[in-house]
Amino acid sequence: MPDVTQGRALAEQRADQSVSARFTRLMNASTSRWGVLTDPPLVSLASGVFLLAFLGALGRDASPSVARVLGALVLAPVAIALVVSVALRGARREVVAWLARQPFPVENLNAVLNGLGEALEVTFAGAAPDTAELNVELDKVHPDAFVTGGVEDARTLDIRIGVVDSKRNPASTNHQRYARVRELVERALVPLAERYPIQSVRVK
Secondary structure (H helix, E strand, O other): OHHHHHHHHHHHHHHHHHOOOOOOHHHHHHOOHHHHHHOHHHHHHHHHHHHHHHHHHHHOOOOHHHHHHHHHHHHHHHHHHHHHHHHOOOHHHHHHHHHHHOOOOEEOHHHHHOOOOOEEEEEEOOOOOOHHHHHHHHHOOOOOOOEEEEOOOOOEEEEEOOOOOOOOOHHHHHHHHHHHHHHHHHHHHHHHHOOOOEEEEEEO
C-alpha cells in the first residue's frame, strides 16, 4: 500500500509540474465546450449586436418593456462570460488529475491548452507497433487521426491530432483539440500500451 500511495503522489507531482502553474483565461476555456462563451471577440460581437438593436429601438420610440429587454441583452454576453470564467477556475486541478491518472507522461499539454499542437509524438519503451495496427485503433477515435511518420530510432511515431483551426471561430477548435488529445490517449494509446509499453507522449 505505501508503494501505491507513493507512486500516486509522484504521478501527481509530475503532472502538476508538467503544466503552467497558473492557467490563463484561454487555457481554462480550452478545457470546456462552454469556454468559447468567454472569448473576448465573441463577447464583444454579441454585445455590439444587442447594443445596435437597443439604440435602434430607442430611435424608433419602442415601448419601455422592449427597451429594457434589449438593454439587458447588451450586458448578457458579458455576464455569461463572467459566470463561465468563474466556473472554469478549477480547470487546472482537473487537468492535473487527468494527467496523473495516465500510465505514461503526457508532455507539453500547455500547447493544446493554448490552442496549439498538430501531432502527438509517441515514444515506446521498445519497438513501435506496426503503423497499420496503430491506425486501426486511431480510426476508432476519429478518421482524421493517423500515423504520419516515425523517427530514426524506430521507437517513436508521430500521430496527427486531426483538428483544423476554424477561421470563423478559432476559439471553438481549441476545446476540440483538447478533447481529441484526451480521446486519443484514453481510447487508443492507453489500451495500446498494454501490448506495447509507452515511455512518453508529447504534443508537438
